[in-house]
Amino acid sequence: MAQVQEPPKPAPTEPPDDLASLAAGRAAVSPEIVADTFGEYVRASFARLRAGESGVLPVIVGLLLISVIFQSLNSKFLTAGNLVNLLVQGAVFIMLAMAEVFALLLGEIDLSAGYVGGIGGIVVAELLTSQHGSWPWWGACIAGLTLCALIGALQGTIITRLKLPSFVVTLAGLLIGQGVMLLILGNGGTLPINNGVINDLANGLLTPAAGWVVMAAVVGLFGALTWFRDARRRRSGLVAPPVGLTVLKIVAAGVAGSVLVIICNVDRGVLVPIQGVPWVVLIVLAVLAMWTLLLGRTKFGRYVYAIGGNAEATRRAGVNLAAIRTVSFMLCSFTAGIAGIIYASRLRSVSTNLDGGTLVLYSVAAAVIGGASLFGGRGRPIHAVLGGLVIAAIDNGMGLQGFSAAAKYVVTGIVLLAAVTIDSVARSGRRANTPP
Amino acid sequence: MVSTRVDPLEASDGKHPVSLLELRGIDKHFGPVQALTDVALEVPAGQVTALAGDNGAGKSVLIKCIGGIHVAEAGQILWEGHPIHIRSPRDSAALGIETVYQDLALCDNLDIVQNMFLGRERTRSVLLDEESMELAARDTLASLSVTTVRSIRQPVASLSGGQRQAVAIAKSVLWNSRLVIMDEPTAALGVSQTEMVLELVRRLADRGVAVLIISHNMNDVFQVADRLAILHLGRMVAAGPASTFDRQIVVDYMTTGQSTRHSQAIFPSAEGQS
Numbered sequence: 001m002a003q004v005q006e007p008p009k010p011a012p013t014e015p016p017d018d019l020a021s022l023a024a025g026r027a028a029v030s031p032e033i034v035a036d037t038f039g040e041y042v043r044a045s046f047a048r049l050r051a052g053e054s055g056v057l058p059v060i061v062g063l064l065l066i067s068v069i070f071q072s073l074n075s076k077f078l079t080a081g082n083l084v085n086l087l088v089q090g091a092v093f094i095m096l097a098m099a100e101v102f103a104l105l106l107g108e109i110d111l112s113a114g115y116v117g118g119i120g121g122i123v124v125a126e127l128l129t130s131q132h133g134s135w136p137w138w139g140a141c142i143a144g145l146t147l148c149a150l151i152g153a154l155q156g157t158i159i160t161r162l163k164l165p166s167f168v169v170t171l172a173g174l175l176i177g178q179g180v181m182l183l184i185l186g187n188g189g190t191l192p193i194n195n196g197v198i199n200d201l202a203n204g205l206l207t208p209a210a211g212w213v214v215m216a217a218v219v220g221l222f223g224a225l226t227w228f229r230d231a232r233r234r235r236s237g238l239v240a241p242p243v244g245l246t247v248l249k250i251v252a253a254g255v256a257g258s259v260l261v262i263i264c265n266v267d268r269g270v271l272v273p274i275q276g277v278p279w280v281v282l283i284v285l286a287v288l289a290m291w292t293l294l295l296g297r298t299k300f301g302r303y304v305y306a307i308g309g310n311a312e313a314t315r316r317a318g319v320n321l322a323a324i325r326t327v328s329f330m331l332c333s334f335t336a337g338i339a340g341i342i343y344a345s346r347l348r349s350v351s352t353n354l355d356g357g358t359l360v361l362y363s364v365a366a367a368v369i370g371g372a373s374l375f376g377g378r379g380r381p382i383h384a385v386l387g388g389l390v391i392a393a394i395d396n397g398m399g400l401q402g403f404s405a406a407a408k409y410v411v412t413g414i415v416l417l418a419a420v421t422i423d424s425v426a427r428s429g430r431r432a433n434t435p436p
Numbered sequence: 437m438v439s440t441r442v443d444p445l446e447a448s449d450g451k452h453p454v455s456l457l458e459l460r461g462i463d464k465h466f467g468p469v470q471a472l473t474d475v476a477l478e479v480p481a482g483q484v485t486a487l488a489g490d491n492g493a494g495k496s497v498l499i500k501c502i503g504g505i506h507v508a509e510a511g512q513i514l515w516e517g518h519p520i521h522i523r524s525p526r527d528s529a530a531l532g533i534e535t536v537y538q539d540l541a542l543c544d545n546l547d548i549v550q551n552m553f554l555g556r557e558r559t560r561s562v563l564l565d566e567e568s569m570e571l572a573a574r575d576t577l578a579s580l581s582v583t584t585v586r587s588i589r590q591p592v593a594s595l596s597g598g599q600r601q602a603v604a605i606a607k608s609v610l611w612n613s614r615l616v617i618m619d620e621p622t623a624a625l626g627v628s629q630t631e632m633v634l635e636l637v638r639r640l641a642d643r644g645v646a647v648l649i650i651s652h653n654m655n656d657v658f659q660v661a662d663r664l665a666i667l668h669l670g671r672m673v674a675a676g677p678a679s680t681f682d683r684q685i686v687v688d689y690m691t692t693g694q695s696t697r698h699s700q701a702i703f704p705s706a707e708g709q710s
Contacts, residue, residue, distance in 0.1 A: 238570050239589040297563045302546075306554055309543035316541050317555030318526060377545035 038244030070397030090392025096363030097384035107376025114356025115177025117340025152333025156326035205276030308377030598629025
């Protein structure tokens with residue numbers, strides 16, 4: 001017994017990576033963790049692309065491709081006015097897709113998100129009216145989002161405790177949600193919103209100067225956090241990306257932020273000047289940051305990925321699967337509520353025209369196009385943002401060309417099919433690259 | 437073998453000190469099927485105990501009873517001589533029992549560090565403390581001389597079978613497990629990887645950990661085991677130091693439940709029944 005709990009001997013400081021075997025190209029590994037210099041990183045990235053592990057690059061390339069195509073068809077596509085419009089239109093898809101990521105990561109799906117969001121919008125709109133006591137805008141939002149979270153928790157509880165498939169439970173949620181909306185609004189009913197703050201969520205703009213200040217603050221914060229984290233990891237001899245990559249990331253964030261502000265600050269008004277960054281962009285960024293932190297840096301997030309990867313292993317590790325799943329569905333519905341409020345804000349009203357079924361299918365498509373896996377365990381909130389932009393760009397670009405709704409559905413369907421095919425092929429690529 | 441074998445049992449006048457884990461009279465049935473009948477087993481610290489038996493002999497049921505996945509219907513479990521109850525995986529984990537199942541129970545989409553700390557992540561306030569976890573994981577792997585992995589931040593999906601076993605074993609070292617149970621650790625491995633895993637098992641025992649290993653493979657059993665226990669149709673038919681067995685005897689016990697060649701009287705309870 002004397003030998004039990006012998007302290008681990010200090011590690012010899014051996015180089016953790018065998019770059020010779022890396023160069024051999026058996027790389028299903030993130031290049032960030034095997035490269036010491038920037039050049040190696042680039043080479044490792046290509047090896048990884050060939051191995052079927054793609055990251056966000058294909059989506060960005062796809063987005064650029066779509067932009068080029070639509071711009072060549074219609075020179076209005078890349079004007080400042082249309083791009084800002086596209087961002088605002090895309091915000092609802094993006095937000096719903098971020099909601100859907102919580103379900104997809106578990107290998108589940110939430111079909112009710114569209115109508116749950118709609119109900120969130122209705123609650124906010126109702127509470128703002130005088131016959132419900134003219135709640136302050138924030139009170140109405142808290143009430144609406146709380147209700148959405150409760151709906152999600154209820155669905156999650158049914159799914160986990162009764163062990164029913166999420167597809168069926170949330171399908172029921174979709175139908176019930178649609179019914180409840182009709183019940184509250186009446187057939188063909190519309191509920192206008194007269195609150196300035198709520199309407200500004202999607203329609204309000206920052207002043208050009210404020211846009212720059214906010215952008216500088218966001219990029220500065222991101223840059224500082226990234227730099228100090230990577231520097232600390234390098235100092236303590238941990239696996240860390242090369243300096244060049246850290247710099248590149250920060251510069252890319254700065255360039256993207258500047259381009260965004262420049263585009264938004266162009267005067268796109270016809271009679272009166274209209275310029276500035278829409279508030280909704282900040283809301284999307286805030287939610288993106290929040291969920292990225294939650295999923296990437298907390299125990300909860302780790303368990304969500306673990307369940308998606310191997311639920312049985314996670315259970316044996318002592319994780320309470322039911323609790324994690326239920327909270328995931330709750331956060332999914334909560335985020336859908338934010339999407340619903342933005343949707344209501346953009347139209348300055350809630351009406352029975354809200355098609356929660358189509359919205360939710362678009363949002364699942366967006367998440368998958370962005371790079372989240374339908375099979376669980378893979379995907380990040382940023383994927384939802386990129387995928388939402390792709391969907392919005394297709395929708396917007398085809399609208400500009402005067403294509404019918406029918407054509408839009410067909411094209412979106414084809415893009416989704418392509419994305420899922422790529423996901424599936426990538427999976428088999430990964431399997432083929434896995435040594436026995 | 438790799439290094440000197442520590443044998444606390446033989447050190448103390450040939451008389452057993454208390455084994456880390458001792459089972460007495462374990463019964464378990466599933467409906468009409470009697471899976472285990474009056475099974476007794478001793479697992480001393482610092483030694484590798486091999487559990488052998490044909491398919492359906494009850495090896496998996498037995499380790500699941502120790503791991504808390506099944507609960508035995510009758511019998512006693514002693515931990516360092518004190519009777520205890522193991523009713524859930526949580527109970528067995530609290531004692532320091534780590535079970536490495538055949539499917540390894542690793543999450544393919546998580547990296548090595550994330551898998552080693554799964555369920556027991558270190559945090560700084562609410563955020564994960566990735567750095568201290570990564571350092572601890574690296575030190576543990578290095579102390580076991582597991583250096584074949586390219587990066588401990590690579591997803592487990594990209595590892596070979598032997599490397600995956602190594603991660604699972606390192607996990608038990610990281611958690612200062614006192615008893616590590618392994619279900620067919622070499623079943624799916626090639627020759628060199630089997631060698632690597634067996635060396636790891638040996639190193640684990642040399643650290644004072646009690647290792648209980650299920651194996652069909654006679655080469656593995658005789659290469660790594662200090663003690664042998666053989667199940668046949670849910671009964672423990674023989675148990676004792678590996679040196680008192682040879683291959684033929686083990687095969688006899690596994691297939692027929694007895695051996696005419698085996699002279700040593702091993703297990704009073706097993707003898708009583710047969």
